[in-house]
Amino acid sequence: MTARNFDLDQLRTFLSVIDAEGFSAAARRAGALQSTISMKIKRLEAQTGQPLLLRLGRRVVPTAAGMHVAKQARRILDLNDQAWGDLSSERVSGSVRIGVPDDYASRLSETIRNFRLSHPDVELDLSCAFSVDLLQQVQEGTLDLVVVTRQPNVPGGDVLMRENLVWVAAPGFQPAADDPLPLSVYPRDMCVFRSSMTSALSAAGVPWKIVYTSMSLTGQSAMVGAGLAITALTRSMVPPELEAVDPSVLPTLPALPEIEIALHRRPGRPTDAARILGDMIRERLG
Numbered sequence: 001m002t003a004r005n006f007d008l009d010q011l012r013t014f015l016s017v018i019d020a021e022g023f024s025a026a027a028r029r030a031g032a033l034q035s036t037i038s039m040k041i042k043r044l045e046a047q048t049g050q051p052l053l054l055r056l057g058r059r060v061v062p063t064a065a066g067m068h069v070a071k072q073a074r075r076i077l078d079l080n081d082q083a084w085g086d087l088s089s090e091r092v093s094g095s096v097r098i099g100v101p102d103d104y105a106s107r108l109s110e111t112i113r114n115f116r117l118s119h120p121d122v123e124l125d126l127s128c129a130f131s132v133d134l135l136q137q138v139q140e141g142t143l144d145l146v147v148v149t150r151q152p153n154v155p156g157g158d159v160l161m162r163e164n165l166v167w168v169a170a171p172g173f174q175p176a177a178d179d180p181l182p183l184s185v186y187p188r189d190m191c192v193f194r195s196s197m198t199s200a201l202s203a204a205g206v207p208w209k210i211v212y213t214s215m216s217l218t219g220q221s222a223m224v225g226a227g228l229a230i231t232a233l234t235r236s237m238v239p240p241e242l243e244a245v246d247p248s249v250l251p252t253l254p255a256l257p258e259i260e261i262a263l264h265r266r267p268g269r270p271t272d273a274a275r276i277l278g279d280m281i282r283e284r285l286g
Contacts, residue, residue, distance in 0.1 A: 008076070013026070022059065023041075081113075099145070130186070139264075145265055158282060169224060182208075183212075184220050184223045185213055230245070
């Protein structure tokens with residue numbers, strides 16, 4: 001029987017689509033064209049001889065065959081990454097303390113998994129909090145690395161990527177014509193998304209009111225998904241049950257600014273483990 005081999009890049013792409021629940025979200029996370037992602041999936045399906053993904057509304061889910069391939073793909077890729085890690089000349093130990101907002105955690109999951117496989121002797125401690133809190137902790141040295149939304153008047157850090165904020169609402173959302181625009185926001189002074197929304201609306205002369213305040217993206221999504229409010233997110237953060245608002249549908253909404261996602265390191269010389277993980281994050285997101 002002729003041996004057949006999977007393409008590891010196609011398997012990684014396939015898993016990224018499953019994890020992101022869509023082609024466009026996977027492409028944004030990878031910094032690739034959606035057509036490139038689609039082509040790799042088509043080639044993988046052609047090789048296996050059966051469909052591996054199924055569209056359910058706005059979401060993409062694996063078929064029965066796709067679930068089987070995904071399970072084996074994770075094992076194959078783990079073994080591949082472990083093998084390369086074992087061959088690495090950089091055998092490091094110690095610990096790395098990294099902080100990231102909940103909103104960005106999914107962006108780093110693959111990088112952190114690969115780091116664990118390549119450097120099994122390193123103890124990894126991951127914390128989730130708001131960007132302003134994480135910046136304070138890394139400046140105080142209680143965290144080694146943080147990936148955060150760059151804050152106004154906070155210098156330093158390496159810009160990993162830039163994204164435009166977009167208005168986000170439930171499908172078919174239409175605010176009452178005579179009422180202020182209902183907003184779902186994060187707490188005051190905790191997130192630049194809130195100030196970006198309110199500043200843009202005030203500058204455009206659009207009346208607004210805050211109807212819901214939540215510490216989490218899950219809470220925001222629940223209120224917005226119920227059609228009770230509108231909010232702002234980066235396009236890659238928009239969950240499947242919500243959608244970016246088409247400007248032609250709500251033309252009174254002003255454009256929102258661009259935000260920067262940055263990597264900050266604690267003061268002083270980093271440990272080898274922190275340096276390696278920081279370099280991996282820059283390579284993945286930069």
